[in-house]
Amino acid sequence: xxxxxxxxxxxxxxxxxxxxxxxxxxxxxxxxxxxxxxxxxxxxxxxxxxxxxxxxxxxxxxxxxxxxxxxxxxxxxxxxxxxxxxxxxxxxxxxxxxxxxxxxxxxxxxxxxxxxxxxxxxxxxxxxxxxx
Numbered sequence: 001x002x003x004x005x006x007x008x009x010x011x012x013x014x015x016x017x018x019x020x021x022x023x024x025x026x027x028x029x030x031x032x033x034x035x036x037x038x039x040x041x042x043x044x045x046x047x048x049x050x051x052x053x054x055x056x057x058x059x060x061x062x063x064x065x066x067x068x069x070x071x072x073x074x075x076x077x078x079x080x081x082x083x084x085x086x087x088x089x090x091x092x093x094x095x096x097x098x099x100x101x102x103x104x105x106x107x108x109x110x111x112x113x114x115x116x117x118x119x120x121x122x123x124x125x126x127x128x129x130x131x132x
Contacts, residue, residue, distance in 0.1 A: 012049045014042045017082055033128060040090060043103045054127060057104040058120065061111040063091050069112050 001022060004010050011025035016039045023036060028050050038046055040057070047053060060066035070083050093100055094107075101107070108123060110116045 012038075012046055014039060014045075017079055017086075040094070040100065043100075047103065054106070055104045056120075056124075057094065057107045058110040059094060059107050060091075061109050061116075063087060065112055 004024065009024050010022050011028040013020065013022040027034060043055065066087050067084055070080065070087065075083060108120055110120065
């Protein structure tokens with residue numbers, strides 16, 4: 001990644017739970033439809049780099065199901081605990097912070113099941129059709 005930084009190819013970079021994530025300028029400025037995943041607290045900076053993005057927040061129907069799915073990932077204990085605390089933080093912020101809510105174009109519900117998956121995919125397909 002350092003070579004990409006040195007050559008000026010990184011368009012957006014952020015740290016999450018001790019890991020560094022980055023997207024290239026080429027990816028961010030592409031005319032292709034792309035899906036990016038990023039942490040909610042980077043949305044303000046990300047939208048400065050890519051104001052044309054459509055941003056979808058996937059909100060769990062049940063915070064307990066979100067936590068259970070995190071536990072099923074079998075992360076190391078320290079990372080798992082950080083992630084579980086972060087889920088509580090996300091839930092609290094997205095339900096009370098209207099500025100944060102306003103940064104998302106859409107908020108969809110995700111219950112980590114087939115119905116949620118089908119709903120999210122259908123929603124995105126519909127968006128793509130409208131933008132043709």
